[in-house]
Amino acid sequence: MIRVTVWNEYNGTQNFPHYPRGIHEYIKDFLNACEGIEATSQIQFCEGEGLTEEILSHTDVLVYWAHGFHELLSEGAAERVVRHVQQGMGVVFLHSAHMSKPFRRLMGTTCTLKWREAAERERLWLIDRNHPLAQGLPECIVIPHEEMYGERFDIPVPDELVGIGWFQGGEVMRSVCCYRRGLGRVIYLQPGHETYPVYTQPEIQKLIENAVRYAAPVSRAEKVECDWVQKPQEEIK
Amino acid sequence: MIRVTVWNEYNGTQNFPHYPRGIHEYIKDFLNACEGIEATSQIQFCEGEGLTEEILSHTDVLVYWAHGFHELLSEGAAERVVRHVQQGMGVVFLHSAHMSKPFRRLMGTTCTLKWREAAERERLWLIDRNHPLAQGLPECIVIPHEEMYGERFDIPVPDELVGIGWFQGGEVMRSVCCYRRGLGRVIYLQPGHETYPVYTQPEIQKLIENAVRYAAPVSRAEKVECDWVQKPQEEIK
Amino acid sequence: MIRVTVWNEYNGTQNFPHYPRGIHEYIKDFLNACEGIEATSQIQFCEGEGLTEEILSHTDVLVYWAHGFHELLSEGAAERVVRHVQQGMGVVFLHSAHMSKPFRRLMGTTCTLKWREAAERERLWLIDRNHPLAQGLPECIVIPHEEMYGERFDIPVPDELVGIGWFQGGEVMRSVCCYRRGLGRVIYLQPGHETYPVYTQPEIQKLIENAVRYAAPVSRAEKVECDWVQKPQEEIK
Amino acid sequence: MIRVTVWNEYNGTQNFPHYPRGIHEYIKDFLNACEGIEATSQIQFCEGEGLTEEILSHTDVLVYWAHGFHELLSEGAAERVVRHVQQGMGVVFLHSAHMSKPFRRLMGTTCTLKWREAAERERLWLIDRNHPLAQGLPECIVIPHEEMYGERFDIPVPDELVGIGWFQGGEVMRSVCCYRRGLGRVIYLQPGHETYPVYTQPEIQKLIENAVRYAAPVSRAEKVECDWVQKPQEEIK
Numbered sequence: 046m047i048r049v050t051v052w053n054e055y056n057g058t059q060n061f062p063h064y065p066r067g068i069h070e071y072i073k074d075f076l077n078a079c080e081g082i083e084a085t086s087q088i089q090f091c092e093g094e095g096l097t098e099e100i101l102s103h104t105d106v107l108v109y110w111a112h113g114f115h116e117l118l119s120e121g122a123a124e125r126v127v128r129h130v131q132q133g134m135g136v137v138f139l140h141s142a143h144m145s146k147p148f149r150r151l152m153g154t155t156c157t158l159k160w161r162e163a164a165e166r167e168r169l170w171l172i173d174r175n176h177p178l179a180q181g182l183p184e185c186i187v188i189p190h191e192e193m194y195g196e197r198f199d200i201p202v203p204d205e206l207v208g209i210g211w212f213q214g215g216e217v218m219r220s221v222c223c224y225r226r227g228l229g230r231v232i233y234l235q236p237g238h239e240t241y242p243v244y245t246q247p248e249i250q251k252l253i254e255n256a257v258r259y260a261a262p263v264s265r266a267e268k269v270e271c272d273w274v275q276k277p278q279e280e281i282k
Numbered sequence: 283m284i285r286v287t288v289w290n291e292y293n294g295t296q297n298f299p300h301y302p303r304g305i306h307e308y309i310k311d312f313l314n315a316c317e318g319i320e321a322t323s324q325i326q327f328c329e330g331e332g333l334t335e336e337i338l339s340h341t342d343v344l345v346y347w348a349h350g351f352h353e354l355l356s357e358g359a360a361e362r363v364v365r366h367v368q369q370g371m372g373v374v375f376l377h378s379a380h381m382s383k384p385f386r387r388l389m390g391t392t393c394t395l396k397w398r399e400a401a402e403r404e405r406l407w408l409i410d411r412n413h414p415l416a417q418g419l420p421e422c423i424v425i426p427h428e429e430m431y432g433e434r435f436d437i438p439v440p441d442e443l444v445g446i447g448w449f450q451g452g453e454v455m456r457s458v459c460c461y462r463r464g465l466g467r468v469i470y471l472q473p474g475h476e477t478y479p480v481y482t483q484p485e486i487q488k489l490i491e492n493a494v495r496y497a498a499p500v501s502r503a504e505k506v507e508c509d510w511v512q513k514p515q516e517e518i519k
Numbered sequence: 520m521i522r523v524t525v526w527n528e529y530n531g532t533q534n535f536p537h538y539p540r541g542i543h544e545y546i547k548d549f550l551n552a553c554e555g556i557e558a559t560s561q562i563q564f565c566e567g568e569g570l571t572e573e574i575l576s577h578t579d580v581l582v583y584w585a586h587g588f589h590e591l592l593s594e595g596a597a598e599r600v601v602r603h604v605q606q607g608m609g610v611v612f613l614h615s616a617h618m619s620k621p622f623r624r625l626m627g628t629t630c631t632l633k634w635r636e637a638a639e640r641e642r643l644w645l646i647d648r649n650h651p652l653a654q655g656l657p658e659c660i661v662i663p664h665e666e667m668y669g670e671r672f673d674i675p676v677p678d679e680l681v682g683i684g685w686f687q688g689g690e691v692m693r694s695v696c697c698y699r700r701g702l703g704r705v706i707y708l709q710p711g712h713e714t715y716p717v718y719t720q721p722e723i724q725k726l727i728e729n730a731v732r733y734a735a736p737v738s739r740a741e742k743v744e745c746d747w748v749q750k751p752q753e754e755i756k
Numbered sequence: 757m758i759r760v761t762v763w764n765e766y767n768g769t770q771n772f773p774h775y776p777r778g779i780h781e782y783i784k785d786f787l788n789a790c791e792g793i794e795a796t797s798q799i800q801f802c803e804g805e806g807l808t809e810e811i812l813s814h815t816d817v818l819v820y821w822a823h824g825f826h827e828l829l830s831e832g833a834a835e836r837v838v839r840h841v842q843q844g845m846g847v848v849f850l851h852s853a854h855m856s857k858p859f860r861r862l863m864g865t866t867c868t869l870k871w872r873e874a875a876e877r878e879r880l881w882l883i884d885r886n887h888p889l890a891q892g893l894p895e896c897i898v899i900p901h902e903e904m905y906g907e908r909f910d911i912p913v914p915d916e917l918v919g920i921g922w923f924q925g926g927e928v929m930r931s932v933c934c935y936r937r938g939l940g941r942v943i944y945l946q947p948g949h950e951t952y953p954v955y956t957q958p959e960i961q962k963l964i965e966n967a968v969r970y971a972a973p974v975s976r977a978e979k980v981e982c983d984w985v986q987k988p989q990e991e992i993k
Contacts (some may be wrong), residue, residue, distance in 0.1 A: 131392050131436070133649070153388040154464050155368050161511045168752065170928050172907045175607070175702050175737050184908060185752075185926075193511070196883045196920065197895060199368070199464055204439055209907065209920060209928045213753070214514025215896075217881050217920045217928055227391050227436055228649050263649045274398045274430070277451025278642065278659075279687070370886070405989065407691050409670045412844070412939050412974045421671060422689075422989075433646045433683065434658060446670065446683060446691045450990070452659075454644050454683045454691055465886050500886050515879065515896075516924070605866050605910070627862040628938050629842050635985045667985070673842070673938055676915055688988025701865050701910055748872045748904070751925025 047261045049076055049084040050104040054111035054118075056090040063242040068110050075250045076108075082257060089114060096122040106135040106260045108253065109142045112239060116146075123147050131227030135260025137253065140237035143198075148233070151226050152200055158218070159195035162238075165213035167191040169220055169236065177259045178207045178221060178232075178252065186248045192238035194218050200233070210235055221252070223259070230260040284498045286313055286321040287341040291348035291355075293327040300479040305347050312487045313345075319494060326351060333359040338366040343497045345490065346385075349378040349476065360384050368464030372497025374490065377474035380435075385470070388463050389437055395455070396432040399475075402450035404428040406457055406473065414496045415444045415458060415469075415489065423485045429475035431455050437470070447472055458489070460496070467497040521735045523550055523558040524578040528585035528592075530564040537716040542584050549724045550582075556731060563588060570596040580609040580734045582727065583616045586713065590620075597621050605701030609734025611727065614711035617672075622707070625700050626674055632692070633669035636712075639687035641665040643694055643710065651733045652681045652695060652706075652726065660722040666712035668692050674707070684709055695726070697733070704734040758972045760787055760795040761815040765822035765829075767801040774953040779821050786961045787819075793968060800825060807833040812840040817971045819964065820859075823852040823950060834858050842938030846971025848964065851948035854909075859944070862937050863911055869929070870906040873949075876924035878902040880931055880947065888970045889918045889932060889943075889963065897959045903949035905929050911944070921946055932963070934970070941971040 053069035064071045069086040076084040087095025089111070101107070107126065111118075123146035130136050130151060138148045143156045167188040171179040195216030201224070208221030220235035234256060237243045244250065290306035301308045306323040313321040324332025326348070338344070344363065348355075360383035367373050367388060375385045380393045404425040408416040432453030438461070445458030457472035471493060474480045481487065527543035538545045543560040550558040561569025563585070575581070581600065585592075597620035604610050604625060612622045617630045641662040645653040669690030675698070682695030694709035708730060711717045718724065764780035775782045780797040787795040798806025800822070812818070818837065822829075834857035841847050841862060849859045854867045878899040882890040906927030912935070919932030931946035945967060948954045955961065 127390070150387070151390040153364070153390045159511045161514065163514055165514065166753075168926050168928075170907050172909070172928075172930070173699075174908060175699070177737070180737060193514075195511070196881050197885060198883075201438065201461065201463065202441055202917075206913075206917070209930075211922055211926060211928045213516060214511075215516040215879050215922060216511075217879075217883075217922045219883070219920075224438065225647075225649070226438065263651070263654060274396045274432070274451075274453075277398065277400055277402065277430075279450060279452040279640075403990075405689050405691075407670050409672075409691075409693070410936075411671060412936070414974075417974065433644050434648060435646075439680075443676075443680070446693075448685055448689060448691045452642050452685060454642075454646075454685045456646070456683075462884075462886070500888070500891060516877075601864070624861070625864040627838070627864045633985045635988065637988055639988065667988075669985070675912065675935065675937065678913055687990065688985075689990040690985075698912065700912065748870045748906070748925075748927075751872065751874055751876065751904075753924060753926040 047082050047257060048103060048105045049082055049108060049257055050100060051076065051084055051086045051108045052095055052110070053086065053088050054114045055088040056114070059239070061239045063245060064239070068239065068244065071244055072108060072253065076254065076257065079254050082254070089118065094119060094122040096125055098125060101125055101129040101134065104134055105262055106137060106257045108137045108139065108257065109145060109147065110139045110237065111145050112141040115144050118146050123150060127151055130229035130231060133228035133262040133265035135230045135262055137232045137234060137256045137260055139234055143233065151224070151231050154201060155199045158198040159193070159216060161193040161214060163193065163214060164190040164241070165193055167236070168211040169208050170211065171208045171221070173205065173207045176205065176207045178223070178255045180255055181251055182248055188236055188243055188246065188249070190241040191236060191243060194235050228264065228266055229262065232256045232260050284319050284494060285340060285342045286319055286345060286494055287337060288313065288321055288323045288345045289332055289347065290323065290325050291351045292325040293351070296476070298476045300482060301476070305476065305481065308481055309345060309347070309490065313491065313494065316491050319491070326355065331356060331359045333362055335362060338362055338371065341371055342499055343372040343374060343494045345374045345376065345494065346379045346382060347376045347474065348382050352382050355383050360387060364388055367466035367468060370465035370499040370502035372467045372499055374469045374471060374493045374497055376471055380470060388461070388468050391438060392436045395435040396430070396453060398430040398451060400430065400451060401427040401478070402430055404473070405448040406445050407448065408445045408458070410442065410444045413442065413444045415460070415492045417492055418488055419485055425473055425480055425483065425486070427478040428473060428480060431472050465501065465503055466499065469493045469497050521556050521731060522577060522579045523556055523582060523731055524574060525550065525558055525560045525582045526569055526584065527560065527562050528588045529562040530588070535713045537719060538713070542713065542718065545718055546582060546584070546727065550728065550731065553728050556728070563592065568593060568596045570599055572599060575599055575603040575608065578608055579736055580611060580731045582611045582613065582731065583619060583621070584613045584711065585619050586615040589618050592620050597624060601625055604703035604705060607702035607736040607739035609704045609736055611706045611708060611730045611734055613708055617707065625698070625705050628675060629673045632672040633667070633690060635667040635688060637667065637688060638664040638715070639667055641710070642685040643682050644685065645682045645695070647679065647681045650679065650681045652697070652729045654729055655725055656722055662710055662717055662720065664715040665710060665717060668709050702738065702740055703736065706730045706734050758793050758968060759814060759816045760793055760819060760968055761811060762787065762795055762797045762819045763806055763821065764797065764799050765825045766799040767825070770950070772950045774956060775950070779950065779955065782955055783819060783821070783964065787965065787968065790965050793965070800829065805830060805833045807836055809836060812836055812845065815845055816973055817846040817848060817968045819848045819850065819968065820853045820856060821850045821948070822856050826856050829857050834861060838862055841940035841942060844939035844973040844976035846941045846973055848943045848945060848967045848971055850945055854944065862935070862942050865912060866910045869909040870904070870927060872904040872925060874904065874925060875901040875952070876904055878947070879922040880919050881922065882919045882932070884916065884918045887916065887918045889934070889966045891966055892962055893959055899947055899954055899957065901952040902947060902954060905946050939975065939977055940973065943967045943971050
């Protein structure tokens with residue numbers, strides 16, 4: 046059973062017509078309908094910011110959505126997410142989470158990109174057909190209306206580039222990217238602007254499900270630290 | 283002319299027999315003997331920690347050595363280094379700088395490794411023979427005595443893996459690694475324990491010179507930020 | 520059920536004391552003891568060279584061992600292996616198979632390396648602790664006696680570098696490497712010289728089992744060919 | 757001085773209005789106008805196919821254009837190109853050369869892709885702003901009319917992905933890719949359909965010039981072969 050925590054900056058004032066109870070609740074629900082996944086949700090504006098040591102210790106994969114309140118997240122919460130990833134927790138950053146503190150710390154880059162809100166069509170091409178993230182999906186997912194996110198997307202070269210987005214207005218985007226950081230996997234999925242019903246598309250739900258399964262930890266460390274190796278394995282002459 | 287700043291945590295109490303005036307002065311001197319390189323030095327224990335906005339703005343490549351005082355570096359200084367790299371400054375982290383704040387922030391990992399002080403022999407194999415860092419160097423550099431640094435070295439997969447270290451006591455190490463972070467290059471070079479005369483070896487000096495030339499910026503940004511693209515390049519129907 | 524074909528150049532004159540019935544039979548037997556794996560064996564010196572269209576079509580993962588008769592393999596057989604990999608068949612090349620025709624064609628490089636027979640100790644470090652190939656294995660596998668294989672190993676940069684070998688005589692080797700070629704996975708595992716009982720070590724058997732599971736195809740194509748796309752998906756103005 | 761050989765399948769029957777003397781002559785001429793480059797041209801339909809040992813030995817970078825006669829190239833000529841690349845010669849494959857024998861042998865994949873001739877607009881985004889191939893170029897090159905080449909482009913994961921193409925009809929393409937094969941660099945540049953004046957655009961000329969400079973060999977081997985290392989560097993106990 047993969048234990049997923051769907052996290053949202055949600056503060057109760059966000060009224061997105063397609064997600065009346067919040068994006069976190071919507072994603073949690075469709076993930077709970079997937080076999081072998083057990084999802085709960087957390088929000089930013091509560092005690093512990095929904096990212097306490099207790100919560101993260103019991104999370105296999107954190108699914109992270111945020112847009113407007115990145116800078117209000119405490120340093121401590123950002124550090125906790127980073128540390129748990131390094132120790133093996135998986136994390137899936139959705140859409141505007143590219144500018145979140147934990148993502149930027151895991152990347153070491155500014156994570157900036159081009160953007161435009163013009164209700165334009167996106168064609169998301171899955172270029173690595175045999176990648177676990179592409180299973181059960183067509184080679185091209187059409188999103189009728191999406192916020193444009195385009196290159197230069199300032200990220201490190203992905204360990205695995207799985208999808209490239211085409212936008213009607215003329216841009217391209219490395220939209221589906223996978224990284225390892227320590228023992229944990231980091232996945233970025235570009236789709237998901239809040240004013241369009243992107244997460245209601247079955248293909249996007251499948252993509253998130255695939256990402257959760259791929260990010261699930263194989264093993265998990267109590268801690269990761271320097272080892273002092275007193276005795277050489279080989280005799281030194 | 284490549285403007286290099288050689289930075290050291292140096293606090294005046296470090297008495298390393300092979301570097302009586304400090305490692306920074308020693309490296310600065312041999313870099314200044316290289317054509318097209320102009321090196322100055324800075325130390326941690328001074329006003330601005332040797333990493334002021336002014337200094338970094340006039341640095342093409344920062345060469346960074348530190349061992350014992352990583353945690354005393356201010357958050358602000360670490361952030362400034364990271365930001366300048368993202369804007370195009372090159373940086374070469376030497377030996378124990380793998381645990382420095384700027385390196386760990388650029389990597390997003392713990393950067394821990396195995397280590398042992400046993401005056402053992404290292405054989406540093408340059409496996410990418412045509413890489414700029416390997417120019418003028420033999421395929422194997424023998425370091426008579428070196429501190430062992432070994433895998434698991436917790437770093438992201440290098441963009442370019444140039445050298446692998448073999449240690450007499452039985453370990454291996456990804457010893458020469460290159461990354462891009464934003465517009466800047468980040469290079470890690472494992473050789474250089476302070477109690478052995480590693481930097482007096484001509485091959486190691488050549489390796490550092492090559493790293494400086496490779497890390498030198500092609501272009502440099504004033505700032506890197508999100509672009510809001512108001513008008514689509516293509517007409518959206 | 521993963522259908523494995525263990526292939527050997529075996530011509531009946533090879534008398535390796537540790538594998539009286541041939542390396543292929545030995546590997547076949549321990550793979551057949553693994554849950555979910557069904558292994559058969561084939562040899563080079565027979566009608567169809569053990570690599571007929573029929574055999575490859577019913578093979579999920581080909582395990583390939585050869586040392587002395589690479590050049591006697593027909594062009595046609597080499598091409599068939601390459602084509603089936605491109606269409607999704609997995610392949611695990613063992614030890615001296617680095618110089619086989621199919622491996623060199625899949626790599627596009629000479630695949631040469633350094634070697635020496637001196638019954639020396641190898642320490643195989645698995646540097647990517649969370650990789651599927653490292654599951655159930657210690658971070659360092661000690662092989663008491665192995666033929667030295669060392670860098671420069673002339674291969675393309677691996678998609679995934681999982682293991683680095685340390686040899687007693689002073690060399691290092693990228694010993695465990697993974698690639699994608701078309702829809703298929705290609706894995707190279709350096710251990711396995713015929714005069715030492717390398718394949719009798721439980722860790723090496725586990726490594727081969729892991730490689731077989733990882734190379735098993737997710738999907739398989741009937742053919743891979745150029746697509747002519749007559750109609751644009753978007754209207755062209 | 758970089759010695760470039762511009763090679764074309766040219767057989768005299770190709771009448772491309774924008775290149776009355778052949779694409780090879782056109783490219784040769786603009787390369788000869790670049791400082792430090794000395795270009796000559798060769799064609800397929802002549803003695804030695806324009807790819808003799810003599811020609812390749814005196815070529816630093818081969819620029820290769822072909823479309824309709826890939827299968828008429830002899831195995832010997834294809835092998836010679838591959839071998840010279842492995843020994844250090846650079847090669848730049850243009851447009852439809854993705855299906856040429858030498859490119860496919862260097863890649864180990866089918867190199868197939870989607871295509872469509874519909875005189876559509878391409879926007880070529882250079883996503884690695886500091887890469888040598890992007891120097892002096894805008895982040896987006898607009899090609900008014902180009903043949904569509906789109907994903908799935910069946911190539912190995914590029915060592916460096918420099919440019920992504922956007923096509924008006926809805927596709928994307930990894931359009932600018934760099935690889936190392938042995939000591940040589942292999943660069944693929946997608947632009948250049950023969951019926952549109954793509955090579956007359958100054959940005960595309962600059963891109964090819966940049967590719968030539970980047971592919972130029974740092975060093976060159978007489979031969980690349982296995983080394984038998986008789987004596988261990990370290991004493992084996």
